[in-house]
Amino acid sequence: MEKFEKLSGIAAPMPLVNIDTDMIIPKAFLKTIKRSGLGVNLFDEMRYERDGSEKPDFVLNQPQYRQASILVAGDNFGCGSSREHAPWALKDFGIQAIISTSFADIFFNNCFKNGILPIVLPQDQVDVLMKDAEKGANARIEIDLENQTITASDGESFSFEVDEFKKHCLLNGLDDIGLTMEKAASIDLFEAKSGAERPWV
Amino acid sequence: MSPKTLYDKIWDAHVAHESDDGTCLLYIDRHLVHEVTSPQAFEGLRMAGRKVRAPEKTIAVPDHNVPTTLERLDGIIENEEGRIQVEALDKNAREFGLHYYPMNDVRQGIVHIVGPEQGWTLPGMTVVCGDSHTATHGAFGALAHGIGTSEVEHVLATQTLIQKKSKNMKVEITGKLRPGVTAKDITLAVIGETGTAGGTGYVIEYCGEAIRDLSMEGRMTVCNMAIEGGARAGLIAPDQKTFDYVQGRPHAPKGGQWETALEWWKTLYSDDDAHWDKIVTLKGEEIEPVVTWGTSPEDVLPISAKVPAPSDFEGGKIDAAARSLDYMGLEPGTPLSEIKIDAVFVGSCTNGRIEDFREVAKILKGRKVADGVRMMIVPGSGLVRAQAEEEGLAEIFEEAGAEWRLPGCSMCLAMNPDQLAEHERCASTSNRNFEGRQGYKGRTHLVSPGMAAAAAVTGKLTDVRELV
Numbered sequence A: 001m002e003k004f005e006k007l008s009g010i011a012a013p014m015p016l017v018n019i020d021t022d023m024i025i026p027k028a029f030l031k032t033i034k035r036s037g038l039g040v041n042l043f044d045e046m047r048y049e050r051d052g053s054e055k056p057d058f059v060l061n062q063p064q065y066r067q068a069s070i071l072v073a074g075d076n077f078g079c080g081s082s083r084e085h086a087p088w089a090l091k092d093f094g095i096q097a098i099i100s101t102s103f104a105d106i107f108f109n110n111c112f113k114n115g116i117l118p119i120v121l122p123q124d125q126v127d128v129l130m131k132d133a134e135k136g137a138n139a140r141i142e143i144d145l146e147n148q149t150i151t152a153s154d155g156e157s158f159s160f161e162v163d164e165f166k167k168h169c170l171l172n173g174l175d176d177i178g179l180t181m182e183k184a185a186s187i188d189l190f191e192a193k194s195g196a197e198r199p200w201v
Numbered sequence B: 001m002s003p004k005t006l007y008d009k010i011w012d013a014h015v016a017h018e019s020d021d022g023t024c025l026l027y028i029d030r031h032l033v034h035e036v037t038s039p040q041a042f043e044g045l046r047m048a049g050r051k052v053r054a055p056e057k058t059i060a061v062p063d064h065n066v067p068t069t070l071e072r073l074d075g076i077i078e079n080e081e082g083r084i085q086v087e088a089l090d091k092n093a094r095e096f097g098l099h100y101y102p103m104n105d106v107r108q109g110i111v112h113i114v115g116p117e118q119g120w121t122l123p124g125m126t127v128v129c130g131d132s133h134t135a136t137h138g139a140f141g142a143l144a145h146g147i148g149t150s151e152v153e154h155v156l157a158t159q160t161l162i163q164k165k166s167k168n169m170k171v172e173i174t175g176k177l178r179p180g181v182t183a184k185d186i187t188l189a190v191i192g193e194t195g196t197a198g199g200t201g202y203v204i205e206y207c208g209e210a211i212r213d214l215s216m217e218g219r220m221t222v223c224n225m226a227i228e229g230g231a232r233a234g235l236i237a238p239d240q241k242t243f244d245y246v247q248g249r250p251h252a253p254k255g256g257q258w259e260t261a262l263e264w265w266k267t268l269y270s271d272d273d274a275h276w277d278k279i280v281t282l283k284g285e286e287i288e289p290v291v292t293w294g295t296s297p298e299d300v301l302p303i304s305a306k307v308p309a310p311s312d313f314e315g316g317k318i319d320a321a322a323r324s325l326d327y328m329g330l331e332p333g334t335p336l337s338e339i340k341i342d343a344v345f346v347g348s349c350t351n352g353r354i355e356d357f358r359e360v361a362k363i364l365k366g367r368k369v370a371d372g373v374r375m376m377i378v379p380g381s382g383l384v385r386a387q388a389e390e391e392g393l394a395e396i397f398e399e400a401g402a403e404w405r406l407p408g409c410s411m412c413l414a415m416n417p418d419q420l421a422e423h424e425r426c427a428s429t430s431n432r433n434f435e436g437r438q439g440y441k442g443r444t445h446l447v448s449p450g451m452a453a454a455a456a457v458t459g460k461l462t463d464v465r466e467l468v
């Protein structure tokens, strides 16, 4: 996995609440057996007409947001289906960080596994960044994961929380399967013990 | 010992390793796998030269993509990409030596129906699947939740999941349900109360008289939608009903092991003075048959209500409600019971079990599906299908003019050809009314099986109590 340290990018505003993973990547694109190439279908039904032409109103179709690497989103982003195709599509499009007041649990975890940083901030701070994002391509938002700060284009800065372990993995681009396998002895031990206590498992 | 919740007890019994910051390796007892969220995980294993650590605890079944029409019995999947996914699962299951129920095995079905049916799901277990509705298995007092594909790969390789503990939430449904009110109404009413993000960061335990009174089928329906309330998992403490359901199933413990298991299972309940981070209480008597009007499962109202207006809401929900109403093609103020429907779908891991079909048959018996309405009834597994046929339910469905299909996810997510057409309006027993979920621009109203059958008969959303 790529490392995530600092990001300076254009943020696209998506104030809608409850954006679900069906919206992020509709099921028609779940039939792939690969992880790559989903970016063109990101937000497919919101982004394109049935004939494949772009809906000009949709935020990521507007010239100033085509290069966006950050989303500022409404509450409960990523709810619904567990499909990891959602973060795959976001990543493939170029989104590296998402800011909201809340995320759905599975989506939140899936982001970290794919080098995307989901950031939870209080409503008033999300509001500030949403306004900033609305300014378009001139407003760049800066995210510093090491120091856990996010800075709006006018210099206003907020700090954010992130789980230590997840931060460590992102900063170093670590594959957590490899990390867990280093603890194989603990797993062996647990298996032996629980196998004796609960042999029916 | 300090008092514990049911969640605490199961959690504590499965921590294989704990780091200083509280990050744990949670040991996974059962890993369920289906064709849509697993190919990339197996590919990852192969690329890294890794094996499946515990193939004997890994169960694979294709369900999301499989056709539900009869030509499937000849092994035909018309859709090329869908076929490739099913074939990939076939190959992966055999190559890695998993327990496998292929498409035309009579035990095949929706993964969350097959697990309990075959006795893979047992009280006190940890169960995961690359599917958000894994919460279903919580009905057995198993800690069960959905995971992403990277986590599927992690569990395949290590039989553990990296987790931090969630908070404890108690959802109590007191008293008795009124006639015509079902498990589906309970679970939707809870989401209506808490919102779709209300459970975020929590594991919910459902309890109270109305929950205890439910059958195992009903309890599965309730837990199934815990995820729709944002919770990581839903749980119900096991009791005699649970044990009776489990006993004798192919993979349930037998003989002396059954006795040992039972002894432990009987300790799986929340201690009286356990700590809860959040408590929600609903009165069973006050729950009415409900329907959803919008495009989020929290958009739920009693069937006696009217379509709300965006101005009835606050904050970001105002725009979301306006968008939903536009998508659903509904005018504020319209009585819900006057909304005409075009299609009815009965099935899914929420309501695709035998009891659900009995409810539907009760309403359909001696009646006809209304003119211009198409009704699709899809059993959750081959065994449910066989039982429904044996009980004569299938005959009632066909006589009423409904289609009786082969098992699978079908129009719950419409990955196979079972889809709504643009603007088609559907009363559905599934769990998600998201935009496009059941077909591009399709409109979904979530309801209980009885309510779905009532809508089929009258051609509009209907209070099932008028037909019993």
Ligand code: SF4
Binding pocket: B063, B064, B110, B111, B112, B131, B133, B348, B349, B350, B408, B409, B412, B413, B430, B431
């Ligand atoms: S029936 Fe629907 S919700 Fe259940 S597993 Fe299948 S697609 Fe998911």
